[in-house]
Amino acid sequence: MDAPFVVVAILNLAFVLGFLINMGGMLTWVERKQGAVMANRIGANRAYIPIPLPAKGGGIRWYKRFTMIGLFHALTDGLKMLAKEDYTPPFVDKFVYNIAPWFAVVPALVTFAVIPFGGPFQPGIMMSDVLGVVGLNSAADVIHGFFGDTTYQLQLANLNVGLLFIFAAGSTGIFATALAGWASNNKFSTMGALRGASQMISYEVFMGMSILGLLVVYGTVDMNLIAQMQGDVHFGFIPSWGVVYQPVMFFVFLTALMAENKRVPFDMPEAESELVAGYFTEYSAMKMGLFMMAEFIEIAVISGIMVSLFLGAYHIPGVHAVTDSWYWAQHPELTAANTFWGAEVPHAVVIIGRVLSFLIKVVLFCWLQILTRWTLPKFRYDQVMRLGWKVLLPISLVNLVITAAVVLALN
Amino acid sequence: MDASTVLLYLFTILAAGGGVAVVMQRDAVHSAVALLFTMLNLAAVYALMQAHLIAALQVVIYGGAIVILIVYIIMLLDVRSEDAVRWFRTGWLVALPMVLLFALLFGRAILPVSARASTESLLTGDIPCVGGAKCEQVCDDGVDTDGDGLTDCKDPDCGRHMACYGTVESVGGHLLGPFVLPFEVSSILLLAGIVGSILLTARQEGER
Numbered sequence: 001m002d003a004p005f006v007v008v009a010i011l012n013l014a015f016v017l018g019f020l021i022n023m024g025g026m027l028t029w030v031e032r033k034q035g036a037v038m039a040n041r042i043g044a045n046r047a048y049i050p051i052p053l054p055a056k057g058g059g060i061r062w063y064k065r066f067t068m069i070g071l072f073h074a075l076t077d078g079l080k081m082l083a084k085e086d087y088t089p090p091f092v093d094k095f096v097y098n099i100a101p102w103f104a105v106v107p108a109l110v111t112f113a114v115i116p117f118g119g120p121f122q123p124g125i126m127m128s129d130v131l132g133v134v135g136l137n138s139a140a141d142v143i144h145g146f147f148g149d150t151t152y153q154l155q156l157a158n159l160n161v162g163l164l165f166i167f168a169a170g171s172t173g174i175f176a177t178a179l180a181g182w183a184s185n186n187k188f189s190t191m192g193a194l195r196g197a198s199q200m201i202s203y204e205v206f207m208g209m210s211i212l213g214l215l216v217v218y219g220t221v222d223m224n225l226i227a228q229m230q231g232d233v234h235f236g237f238i239p240s241w242g243v244v245y246q247p248v249m250f251f252v253f254l255t256a257l258m259a260e261n262k263r264v265p266f267d268m269p270e271a272e273s274e275l276v277a278g279y280f281t282e283y284s285a286m287k288m289g290l291f292m293m294a295e296f297i298e299i300a301v302i303s304g305i306m307v308s309l310f311l312g313a314y315h316i317p318g319v320h321a322v323t324d325s326w327y328w329a330q331h332p333e334l335t336a337a338n339t340f341w342g343a344e345v346p347h348a349v350v351i352i353g354r355v356l357s358f359l360i361k362v363v364l365f366c367w368l369q370i371l372t373r374w375t376l377p378k379f380r381y382d383q384v385m386r387l388g389w390k391v392l393l394p395i396s397l398v399n400l401v402i403t404a405a406v407v408l409a410l411n
Numbered sequence: 412m413d414a415s416t417v418l419l420y421l422f423t424i425l426a427a428g429g430g431v432a433v434v435m436q437r438d439a440v441h442s443a444v445a446l447l448f449t450m451l452n453l454a455a456v457y458a459l460m461q462a463h464l465i466a467a468l469q470v471v472i473y474g475g476a477i478v479i480l481i482v483y484i485i486m487l488l489d490v491r492s493e494d495a496v497r498w499f500r501t502g503w504l505v506a507l508p509m510v511l512l513f514a515l516l517f518g519r520a521i522l523p524v525s526a527r528a529s530t531e532s533l534l535t536g537d538i539p540c541v542g543g544a545k546c547e548q549v550c551d552d553g554v555d556t557d558g559d560g561l562t563d564c565k566d567p568d569c570g571r572h573m574a575c576y577g578t579v580e581s582v583g584g585h586l587l588g589p590f591v592l593p594f595e596v597s598s599i600l601l602l603a604g605i606v607g608s609i610l611l612t613a614r615q616e617g618e619r
Contacts, residue, residue: 096440160578164467168454171475175447178482182440190486197483204475221579 008123008152016112016156019359023300024293025074027366031296033070034367035374047072081289089184089282096183101287104176104294107169108301114165115304116227118154118314118355120323122347123147129348151323154314154355155224162223163215166305167208170260174200176294177262177269181279192278195381196269200260202388207256210249210396213403214309217245227313228326239317242310249399250310252392257302258369259384261295265376268384303365307358311365314358321350419459426452434506439485443478450474462577 029044036043048067055061088097124147128140159165174197181193218226232240243250259266270278280291307313318341320327328336338350379387429449436442450473457466563569564580567588575581586594 093438093440096444099444159463161463161467164464164471164579168467168470168475171471171479172447172451174475174479175482178479178486179440179444182482182486194483194486197479197486201476201479201483 004123004147004150005152007146009156012154012156015117017109020109020112020297020300023366024297025078026071027296027299027370028077028292029071029074030366031370031373032073034370038371038374043070044073045070047076078289081286081292084285086285086287091185092282093183093185096179097282098287100176100180100183101283101290101294102176103172103179105290105297107173107176108294108297111166111169111301112304113156114159114162114223115301115308116153116155116158116224116313117304117358118351119227119321120151120153120224120325121321121351122149122151122323124149126348126351129346153224154351158222158224160222162226163211163221163309166223167204170207171204173260173294174204176291177279180283180291181269184279184282186282188275188277188281189279192269192271192275192281195271196262196279199262199266199268199384199388202385203256203259206388206393206396207253207260209393209400210252210256211309213249213396213399214242214246216400216403216407217242223308225326227308227315228324230312231315231320231324231327232330233317237317239312239315241312241315246310246399246403248395250306252396252399253310254302254306255387255392257305258372259388261298261302263295263299263369264373265379266384267378268381271378273378299366299369300362302369303362306365307361311361314354316353316357319350319353321354322347415459419456422452422455422459426456440482443482443485446481447474447478450478460577464577464579464582 032044045067047070048064049072051063051066052060053063088094124144127147128144131137131140131143157165177196177200178193181189181191181196184190215221218229220226220229226242230239230241234240234244238244262269267278269275270280272278275281280288283291320337320339322336322338324336328334338345338347340350426449429445429452432445433442433449436445450469454466454469454474457463457469564572564575564578565584567581567584569575569581569584
């Protein structure tokens, strides 16, 4: 392991963790604000930071309108969670009660490790592009000398098992629900945990089934390669994104992921109208906050998974980086370059554009999920199960057979 | 000893410790958590041994599916811990000789294999073909060298190459290549298990 590799890895880690934690915080506000706007209310807009101003007759006047359209609500929410009394009921199983929230947060955070958010890039060339524009040519030379022309990944862990890692992390997330409910030693919690475990196990099954068709198309589970394969354009204008190959599975997989996240309309394990708060009824302060944080981080993670599998990952149609080894191998008649619909552009422009395009797609998906949460009414428990086993599973099986037949015929 | 060997020993010891905790806990759910701990450590051991696919499947199947079903069933059955404690007072007299016998048999079966495995290392260059037969000689060039329709890691010939060992392509190529018959037989066995359990638990006609 050489020094540039470690530097890139640390920067990747900082980006992923910073992105997820901030999204977790931001989405608590987006959830309330978007819900309010959809219900024709004003919504979360009260939290402010007081700013001292000189008053007319001397002394200090506190300016209380610095609310940033309510963005500070996310901050105050976190402070509230930390400052509240962390009460552990006497009847709980202490050990399991304390480890359960971590089973919610850790899988949500580690899942993002295999998601490519910018593709392969050359940090040396990219940084000297950026610094060259600013005019710091000597600094650009130093950084270029440090990184060289080597290609690195804008992805935390480039694993061969890629997609399976996501499933592995997702399946350990079920323990949070099951263990929290059991440890709380409360009828509501146990009820919520039983519902949660059976719902998540069921949806895990056809989550895997629904993605098999896409794996048949791509022929790999490597997330980096799947992302690169979506960088082509068919017939000059149709991007080779997953949603083009598997339009039905796009919706089935999204449904399965949202059911895994246990939010309305799939919030049977919580069901505040029946079970108080379901499996985390007995949790307070930051322990309850961890469950909530995991839920919101998972919205961003779900968006990341959907974008990298179905919506072309970081790709902008028609834009290619010199580092897209798969694309240039597919088109041996072209010479590798950083291009925007044929015109040559600096490497930094392509890479920064790609990271922005990934972030915009993820944010759009978060918006879609919150839109769904405030639009659809809650399912009944048997309806959730029927939708899973009797509708979505057969659809994904039929889709798999058809996809396999088509791929076999085309080969 | 390099860092990965130290980690390998660490995770092995943790896995064994988790295994001991499974049988020593009084409470069934605590045992299940210890079992999960063992499974995750085993996955780490597999990952350190370059078997990334097996590591991921270990977490998905054993960690995610089997242990969660155990927890689920414990919750449904409401297992009391006292029954287990009563058994523990005399049960270890039976358990200890059984454990020793098992360790002996298992060690006898495993040690020769592991001794052989430690002398064989992964290949890096071209694959030597046995007996002059055609085989996939270069495993990382994207070309189907022997013309059998399987490129690079997907060809079982490349199983022990550095670039292929333990990858999804290599394990998949083996499962659907030389080992396709055992693979399909085991899937039929699993299907028989599912059908059998449905038959045993389904209500008969007219039964309430």
